[in-house]
Amino acid sequence: MATHSNDHLDEAVLMARPEAEIGRLGSRSLVLGGAGVLLALVGFFVSRETFLQSYLVGYIFWLSITLGSLGILMIHHLTGGAWGMVGRRIWEAGTKTLPLMVILFLPIAFNLEGLYAWARPEAAHDPVVQLKVAYLNAPFFYVRAVLFFVIWGGLIYVLNRWSREQDEEPARLIGPKDRRFRLLSGPGLCLLVITVTFMSVDWVMSLDPHFYSTIFGVLMLGGQGLATMAFTILVLSALVRFDPMARVAKPDVFHDLGKLMFAFVMLWAYFNVSQLLIIWSANLPEEIPFYLERLNGPWRWVSTILLLLQFVLPFLFLLSRDLKRNPSAVRWVATVILVMRVVDLVWTIGPVFRHEGSGLHWLDFALVLAIGALWLPLFWRSLAGRPLVPARDPYFKEAMAHVGH
């Protein structure tokens, strides 16, 4: 009857591609990115060392949205629901930036000595590193990196191809064939969690080869989920201003996405407290320097800012039901979280190199913007290239049936 009619979900309208509007959003993000490129160029000539460290921060930041998109896309295929139908194209477009991330990995791959202590000649005299040399050596590092990209690329290629088939040949998909998304996403998520865990150990944790934390990979996974939810809400709050998103991204959907972002905020805090509590209690000489460095000196303030702006403030704001349902309010919380994701990565990576002076460096943010200047255009182009709503998914109508107001 009247309350359950789906007349406003007319397929022809939903399958529209608002290329002009998306193009305008894309050019807006280019302005910020352009400024970042200029600053990054300046930084490259000022300090080659800091540039490389900041480059790693920027790279890991954008990679976390690429891989977080893949993870959340697969969770959506497994669970269904309106929030996933509305966010799906954003995540699919996010995953399609992987080829760029492969190319952007090359500067890291060719500068191992500049970043990783175990790759430097001095490491030969370090007895601790010598015990880990079977794992921490350049050839094996490259083999693992290739393996990660092949696994991620395979999942991304197949999921996007099937999704395209759903749009182009919907008649063939009704029936057992639409189960293939689920059948792939279950094992796919396991593969993603394993590869991201190893990736975090290889690319981030091994910066200091003496330090180890078994929760490190999970912490990175939680951070990827948090960054991706914040990014999704930010993009959606821009897309909701015009059709077809205006028809499906109702306050109910923002409410659900806001709740998920809230859950990731708490998950991030939970993982961090777990790591702190275990390392602090054990007080072992291999582990405790990680926190001695970060809870004293210039990094102490960065730690405080992180606690306040990536946990306390978002936690208190996201408790509110009305705020989560209001796109123009919740996007500010999402913006703060995204900025704090950068600060968190600098907090993780920076203290390995910077022991005195200021903790945060302007180059960290410049390189996030500069890599964004490459990542975002690719993202917007992929987003404009497909219908913005997966209206031909066999579960679409069922999922949207309860989206009221």
Add this chain to the structure above:
Amino acid sequence: MSHHAAATGPAIHGLMAEFDSAQALLDAATAAQKAGYTRVDAYSPFPIHGLAEAIGFRERLIPKFVFVAGATGGTLAFSFQYWVSAIDYPLNIGGRPYFSWVSFIPVSFELTILFAAFTAVISMLALNGLPQPYHPVFNNPAFARASQDRFFFVIEATDPRFDLDETRAFLNGLNPREVVAVED
């Protein structure tokens, strides 16, 4: 007088309409809200999406209680641990400072959850008026099926717009299986 029947017979709790489907119940609640009825209630064997809004149910108190209780629990736990380990009975444990806030986190977290959860359940029961040994809706024998396969909608006699004949006619217009006046 339309209240004639009510004045001579037993007092009336309200008019109860019985429906076959969740959708019919939802539509009835929406129609009643449009017609201006405010003191209504709906009964179904399972939760129905959107029904709470349709009967005008707006509960905003419990979240506030829970927040205050959670904040109290956390603060209490943290300051109690501080008082015990730094003021009342300082013990040197492995050379760590007396005010070791890291080790206070788990207990503070647990007490936040404990206070919040108990407050949520207790204030829900208090505001619901539960447990309630007697409720007039059970005076209708057919109501037993509210926990199986029937859906009931009640417009209570205390509703300012309630009028036995008019309200009965309104409910009959919604295609119910039956409309029954429930004794109080």
